[in-house]
Amino acid sequence: MSKYIFRRLLMLIPVVLGITFLIFLILSLSPGDPAILILGSDASHEALVAKRAELGLDKPMIVQYANYVLKVFQGDFGKSWIDGNNVLPMFLERVPYTLYLGSLAMLFAVILGIPLGVVAAIKQHHLVDYFSIASAIILFSLPAFWFGMMAQILFSLILGWLPAAGADTPRHFILPALTLGANIFASQIRMTRTSMLDVVKQDFIRTARAKGVPELKVITRHVLRNGMLPVVTQIGISFASCMGGSVVTEMVFSIPGIGSLLINAVKSRDIPVVMGTLIFVAIVVGIINLIVDIIYAFIDPRVKFKG
Amino acid sequence: MERKLLEVRNLHVRYNTDEAVVYALNGLDIDLEKGETLGLVGETGAGKTTLALSIMQLLPQKVGQITGGSILYDEKELLKFSVKDMLALRGDKISMIFQDPMTSLNPVMSVGDQISEVLEQHFPELSKEQKSEKIDEIMNMVGIPSSRKVEYPHQFSGGMKQRIVIAMALIAEPDLLIADEPTTALDVTIQAQILELIRQLKVKFNSAMILISHDLGVVAEVCDNVAIMYAGEVIEYGPIETVYLKKDNHPYTRGLFNSLPELTRNVDRLEPIMGYMVDPTNLPAGCSFAARCDRCMDICISKKPPVFSDGAHSIKCYLYQHWADK
Ligand SMILES: Nc1ncnc2c1ncn2[C@@H]1O[C@H](COP(=O)(O)OP(=O)(O)OP(=O)(O)O)[C@@H](O)[C@H]1O
Numbered sequence: 219m220s221k222y223i224f225r226r227l228l229m230l231i232p233v234v235l236g237i238t239f240l241i242f243l244i245l246s247l248s249p250g251d252p253a254i255l256i257l258g259s260d261a262s263h264e265a266l267v268a269k270r271a272e273l274g275l276d277k278p279m280i281v282q283y284a285n286y287v288l289k290v291f292q293g294d295f296g297k298s299w300i301d302g303n304n305v306l307p308m309f310l311e312r313v314p315y316t317l318y319l320g321s322l323a324m325l326f327a328v329i330l331g332i333p334l335g336v337v338a339a340i341k342q343h344h345l346v347d348y349f350s351i352a353s354a355i356i357l358f359s360l361p362a363f364w365f366g367m368m369a370q371i372l373f374s375l376i377l378g379w380l381p382a383a384g385a386d387t388p389r390h391f392i393l394p395a396l397t398l399g400a401n402i403f404a405s406q407i408r409m410t411r412t413s414m415l416d417v418v419k420q421d422f423i424r425t426a427r428a429k430g431v432p433e434l435k436v437i438t439r440h441v442l443r444n445g446m447l448p449v450v451t452q453i454g455i456s457f458a459s460c461m462g463g464s465v466v467t468e469m470v471f472s473i474p475g476i477g478s479l480l481i482n483a484v485k486s487r488d489i490p491v492v493m494g495t496l497i498f499v500a501i502v503v504g505i506i507n508l509i510v511d512i513i514y515a516f517i518d519p520r521v522k523f524k525g
Numbered sequence: 526m527e528r529k530l531l532e533v534r535n536l537h538v539r540y541n542t543d544e545a546v547v548y549a550l551n552g553l554d555i556d557l558e559k560g561e562t563l564g565l566v567g568e569t570g571a572g573k574t575t576l577a578l579s580i581m582q583l584l585p586q587k588v589g590q591i592t593g594g595s596i597l598y599d600e601k602e603l604l605k606f607s608v609k610d611m612l613a614l615r616g617d618k619i620s621m622i623f624q625d626p627m628t629s630l631n632p633v634m635s636v637g638d639q640i641s642e643v644l645e646q647h648f649p650e651l652s653k654e655q656k657s658e659k660i661d662e663i664m665n666m667v668g669i670p671s672s673r674k675v676e677y678p679h680q681f682s683g684g685m686k687q688r689i690v691i692a693m694a695l696i697a698e699p700d701l702l703i704a705d706e707p708t709t710a711l712d713v714t715i716q717a718q719i720l721e722l723i724r725q726l727k728v729k730f731n732s733a734m735i736l737i738s739h740d741l742g743v744v745a746e747v748c749d750n751v752a753i754m755y756a757g758e759v760i761e762y763g764p765i766e767t768v769y770l771k772k773d774n775h776p777y778t779r780g781l782f783n784s785l786p787e788l789t790r791n792v793d794r795l796e797p798i799m800g801y802m803v804d805p806t807n808l809p810a811g812c813s814f815a816a817r818c819d820r821c822m823d824i825c826i827s828k829k830p831p832v833f834s835d836g837a838h839s840i841k842c843y844l845y846q847h848w849a850d851k
């Protein structure tokens with residue numbers, strides 16, 4: 219299995235190369251001169267030329283790309299064009315916030331969402347079922363920024379239970395995690411419920427009942443394990459989207475994570491920061507997918523590592 | 526006469542779907558003695574699986590509903606059994622082999638564990654070693670090396686999966702085995718093997734069996750008695766020898782025989798039964814087969830035929846009205 223994991227990690231390299239190339243292409247084709255952006259529109263012509271040479275922008279795109287990639291493989295992600303800071307340390311400082319927020323949101327969504335989905339499926343067409351479907355639909359259609367602000371108003375301003383913004387203590391993360399997790403929670407309920415109902419209809423469930431297995435054991439032993447397969451995939455996708463998709467939540471709650479870094483960098487066309495962030499997201503998504511596949515193989519004997 | 530193992534009387538079952546009410550069983554009777562093998566024949570939609578599921582009390586919840594009649598098992602009314610009593614019965618005293626072995630095993634559980642589940646449920650007093658021993662024994666009996674019990678269903682072929690399903694159904698040595706078209710989904714070459722296996726084990730464990738099939742040939746080989754079903758009723762019942770004499774038969778049974786290719790006889794063409802099975806959501810007032818029957822009389826359209834019997838042979842058809850006077 220370690221051979222398989224190693225191979226999968228190696229496969230991340232072409233993925234990262236592809237993604238960075240694409241971003242490079244898009245950025246170099248989009249209008250606007252980074253030199254002007256950095257120095258201001260009233261900078262002298264000589265200063266602009268010098269800046270472009272310094273940034274390597276005077277070379278052909280493909281050379282720029284090759285230079286960048288070579289440096290990245292040496293661990294050098296370049297300097298921010300805006301404040302001149304090294305990208306990597308800036309980045310490492312912010313990663314924990316995003317990871318923490320994302321994990322907390324996932325934890326909340328999974329711990330509550332899966333059991334609720336299971337109960338909804340078992341009690342199909344009962345009150346619990348309608349309640350969980352309704353809450354799933356509502357949470358699914360609420361935009362995160364609205365949900366976040368409502369949560370701030372209720373729990374911080376009116377009730378005063380939790381801090382409204384910042385990232386100083388774990389308490390600061392409760393509202394953001396709920397906000398970020400609301401959508402995922404909703405999709406967990408729906409996914410679990412659908413998947414369970416799907417498995418219950420299968421022939422092998424009838425076989426289990428025909429053996430005289432009591433209903434509770436039928437659910438825990440036969441339905442759950444089969445029903446968890448698509449749910450695990452869904453968890454992976456959700457977690458991956460947390461890494462890049464917590465932008466809004468981080469903005470609303472002023473959390474200094476990757477999301478807010480990325481949005482600021484894009485606004486100011488700070489290309490080294492944008493690239494670095496996206497490489498990070500790509501790698502994390504790749505690792506999450508790998509973990510999902512490993513878990514999947516543990517649950518489903520039909521999946522085997524081709525090591 | 527020996528005590529009856531199973532007596533199904535005037536059983537009515539329907540499926541309440543969103544679109545319509547499907548009348549799947551409409552006054553069905555069957556009897557089964559201990560150790561007997563009954564063949565249940567009928568075209569698709571006749572209600573064969575519905576009968577099996579009714580006996581097992583495994584009709585789809587809410588949708589499937591028993592609306593009348595009785596099922597006596599060992600002289601006890603199954604329809605009055607509690608959930609717990611039914612659990613104790615299923616898999617132990619009555620067990621079932623399903624139509625499609627490809628889908629009737631749990632894909633994420635090893636086959637040994639799946640067989641073991643029966644023992645856990647019905648023989649909790651057995652030690653781990655005893656259970657394992659019993660599993661090895663039954664696996665060898667169905668012709669699967671017991672070393673393969675740690676493997677998963679996808680590692681077996683269709684025929685082997687059905688052998689495992691058979692092992693599961695027989696490990697508790699049931700009094701009644703319901704085999705619902707156990708070979709239909711399998712390759713022709715394997716069908717005979719599997720049938721022979723079921724037959725042998727059934728004799729070994731002295732179980733009674735209901736063999737559901739639409740193959741009259743298979744039934745003739747394996748069964749003592751045969752019940753021909755049409756639209757949720759048994760329209761002909763009797764010992765194999767009598768029914769297969771082809772002297773007195775329900776017109777539907779005759780149609781079934783005529784639509785069989787016979788290797789020994791040279792026929793220019795087969796004669797299929799004309800028309801389609803009646804719509805089970807909209808049953809006629811008279812005989813269900815009347816619309817397709819070439820010997821249909823006025824009375825057949827207006828009144829349902831009762832059972833007319835000649836000894837052990839009984840037919841639901843007015844053509845045999847004279848049997849009533851015997
Ligand atoms: N779950 C269900 N909901 C609605 N109708 C059903 C359901 N199961 C079976 N039926 C209907 O009940 C009738 C009897 O079905 P059943 O499965 O018992 O037939 P069968 O004799 O086993 O046929 P086959 O040879 O195809 O297996 C059919 O008309 C069928 O459409």
Ligand SMILES: [Mg+2]
Nearest residue numbers: 573574624705
């Ligand atoms: Mg059937």
